[in-house]
Amino acid sequence: MVLKKWFSFTRFQLLVHGASLLPFLILVVNYLTGNLTYDPIQAAMQRTGRYAMVLLLISLTCTPLNTILGFRPALKVRRALGLYAFFYASLHFFIFSVLDFQLNLSLILREIVYKRYIIVGTLALVILIALAITSTQRSMKRLGKLWKTLHQLVYASAILVILHFMWVVKSDIREPLLYGAVLALLLLVRIPAIRKKLSARPPRWIAPVNRALAK
Amino acid sequence: MKKILSSEITPENLYLSRRKFIKQAALVVAGAGVLAACNGKLKLNPGTTASQTPTGITTPPSAGAQTDEYGRALTEYDAVTNFNNYYEFTTDKAGVARLSENFKTRPWTVEVGGLVNNPKTYDVDDLLNQFGEEERIYRLRCVEAWSMVIPWLGFPLHKLLKEVEPKASAKYVRFETLYDPEQMPGQKSPWYVWPYVEGLRVDEAMHDLTLISTGLYGKHLLPQNGAPLRLVVPWKYGFKSIKSIVKIDLVEEMPTSLWMAAAPQEYGFYANVNPQVDHPRWSQASERIIGDSGRKPTLMFNGYEEEVAPLYSGLDLEKWY
Numbered sequence: 001m002v003l004k005k006w007f008s009f010t011r012f013q014l015l016v017h018g019a020s021l022l023p024f025l026i027l028v029v030n031y032l033t034g035n036l037t038y039d040p041i042q043a044a045m046q047r048t049g050r051y052a053m054v055l056l057l058i059s060l061t062c063t064p065l066n067t068i069l070g071f072r073p074a075l076k077v078r079r080a081l082g083l084y085a086f087f088y089a090s091l092h093f094f095i096f097s098v099l100d101f102q103l104n105l106s107l108i109l110r111e112i113v114y115k116r117y118i119i120v121g122t123l124a125l126v127i128l129i130a131l132a133i134t135s136t137q138r139s140m141k142r143l144g145k146l147w148k149t150l151h152q153l154v155y156a157s158a159i160l161v162i163l164h165f166m167w168v169v170k171s172d173i174r175e176p177l178l179y180g181a182v183l184a185l186l187l188l189v190r191i192p193a194i195r196k197k198l199s200a201r202p203p204r205w206i207a208p209v210n211r212a213l214a215k
Numbered sequence: 216m217k218k219i220l221s222s223e224i225t226p227e228n229l230y231l232s233r234r235k236f237i238k239q240a241a242l243v244v245a246g247a248g249v250l251a252a253c254n255g256k257l258k259l260n261p262g263t264t265a266s267q268t269p270t271g272i273t274t275p276p277s278a279g280a281q282t283d284e285y286g287r288a289l290t291e292y293d294a295v296t297n298f299n300n301y302y303e304f305t306t307d308k309a310g311v312a313r314l315s316e317n318f319k320t321r322p323w324t325v326e327v328g329g330l331v332n333n334p335k336t337y338d339v340d341d342l343l344n345q346f347g348e349e350e351r352i353y354r355l356r357c358v359e360a361w362s363m364v365i366p367w368l369g370f371p372l373h374k375l376l377k378e379v380e381p382k383a384s385a386k387y388v389r390f391e392t393l394y395d396p397e398q399m400p401g402q403k404s405p406w407y408v409w410p411y412v413e414g415l416r417v418d419e420a421m422h423d424l425t426l427i428s429t430g431l432y433g434k435h436l437l438p439q440n441g442a443p444l445r446l447v448v449p450w451k452y453g454f455k456s457i458k459s460i461v462k463i464d465l466v467e468e469m470p471t472s473l474w475m476a477a478a479p480q481e482y483g484f485y486a487n488v489n490p491q492v493d494h495p496r497w498s499q500a501s502e503r504i505i506g507d508s509g510r511k512p513t514l515m516f517n518g519y520e521e522e523v524a525p526l527y528s529g530l531d532l533e534k535w536y
Binding site: 038039102172 | 293297298306308361404406407477478493496497498500501503505506508509510
């Protein structure tokens with residue numbers, strides 16, 4: 001049953017799953033071979049944080065790719081991408097709380113309550129947890145209209161993630177600004193007026209691409 | 216094919232001791248070389264020029280003890296020389312060593328002046344000959360909440376300051392790093408005001424713990440650690456310990472350091488290690504020890520409270536962070 005489902009994946013889906021898991025594999029190999037700098041906890045924390053953010057942003061490209069370009073395969077990987085973002089965010093939090101702070105609750109609470117970047121990061125993760133739990137077909141049916149409203153919280157989560165990154169770096173905020181600009185763009189193209197204008201004429205080459213990737 | 220019995224394979228302890236023997240033999244040979252070159256004292260050959268390899272670079276890392284006075288193990292040499300915060304080269308701690316490998320540390324002069332009776336420009340090799348080198352095992356606590364234990368070589372700054380004779384009007388010491396964007400690509404970054412500047416109060420600078428370091432682990436400093444000479448102030452966060460110094464001035468006004476200019480609400484002039492005063496963005500209550508797993512509580516003044524607390528009696532450490 002599981003095997004059959006696996007083989008029903010399109011090549012595009014397999015590619016997305018593989019690409020999303022690859023950084024985790026590399027991280028584990030780097031960790032086991034001692035190639036994670038002399039501060040492996042910090043290196044792993046920074047990597048998983050960056051992966052989570054990038055995957056979250058990529059998951060947010062799926063809808064506009066479909067509505068504007070007519071790139072249908074994107075819809076098939078949207079949920080998986082969101083769940084991978086959640087996976088890396090959880091890993092990020094696990095490294096922070098278990099590996100770094102060794103579950104020392106008083107120290108962790110002190111960090112969470114007093115540090116603004118950790119407050120926003122924690123909030124972003126809490127949202128992702130709620131979305132991951134309700135990501136199943138069953139939840140979708142059970143929650144009805146509420147499901148869509150709930151899952152629009154992903155925008156809030158993404159904004160909080162960018163803030164988290166912006167507040168954690170030292171002076172040089174070029175990288176967080178870049179990701180922030182990408183997010184702003186992804187939110188802008190969701191505004192109905194803009195979306196309608198952009199989606200008026202999907203490119204001609206998209207149909208063969210869709211066909212090729214449907215296999 | 217005959218199977219090899221596991222008992223025929225060299226047991227691990229023997230194998231290891233064989234390796235150790237080879238290592239020790241190499242040590243003896245290298246050590247003999249150092250003895251011959253330096254007449255029994257670990258110091259720089261006065262005739263060293265930029266083209267020669269300075270003595271000490273080829274010798275294996277060594278230290279007089281394996282722990283600090285609290286029993287914390289020395290951070291391994293590879294970590295000390297490959298995990299560096301040195302924004303003049305790059306903000307990537309693992310990338311500094313490679314980017315700085317061709318950094319020219321000879322010839323090198325340090326201009327000592329300002330409010331002093333005997334301003335003088337020193338050649339770094341003359342400084343070494345005049346003040347010598349002693350080993351000091353210090354804890355290094357970075358403001359980013361990680362730490363190391365490093366066996367530095369160097370001389371206390373007060374030796375140098377006494378020679379130039381600060382005037383009574385001098386209240387602070389201002390240090391400056393080399394400004395050379397061609398060699399230090401990080402200095403092209405517009406996010407900071409270059410060159411790096413740091414400062415100490417005169418009484419802090421005169422404290423015996425305050426070191427001008429020229430080496431570590433029995434070897435000359437490598438560029439990534441601030442060669443050819445740097446400051447080490449063990450009771451303050453690492454960023455106070457300015458690297459590759461070219462200028463030392465005695466001044467009347469409190470100097471504005473690079474970090475004070477970049478983020479005044481986050482980095483103060485004093486920057487004393489203090490687990491009770493948090494950095495605005497992270498807690499300073501504990502630290503990750505490089506090469507060790509898990510956190511340890513951070514000590515007041517990084518464990519040098521007894522020695523330096525009198526410097527700050529009556530000072531509000533929350534306000535003067």
